[in-house]
Amino acid sequence: MNEDILKQKNSENVCLVCGKPLDDSGDDAGEIKKETTKWYYYKEGGGILDDILYDCFTPLYTFDAVDMQDAERQLKEVLPSSPLVNDSSPSKVQCPRCRSTEVQLVPRKYSILTGFATNKYDRMCVRCKKKF
DSSP states (O other), X not given: OOHHHHHHHTOTTBOTTTOOBSSTTSTXXXXXXXXXXXXXXXXXXXXXXXXXXXXXXXXXXXXXXXXHHHHHHHHHHHOTTOTTTOOOOOOOOOOTTTOOOOXXXXXXXXXXXXXXXXXXXXXXXXXXXXBO
């Protein structure tokens, strides 16, 4: 560039293209903007959170988030009962007959098909003594 043009415009510390100051003393200097992507939550299939818009599914919610954790946090605010963000513990084993949760593991003595000893276990209800 021609130095005379720069001296005439008195723009030693100002960008010629955008007009912002070149020194880092501006109020936007420490701020780094992260790029956001669009995330889609689909109810079909047990709850899917993806950044791809599918033709066969209709999105229930759409989010602008930086990453997957940010999208899950926004989904938890909007839809707290979503199966995707529920931190529920695995369900307890229940007896199929009386629905009791008091179940014991009992070693199986022999296999029904072969008649030999086996290392498998059966579950047995403490209340109604049903093996399953």
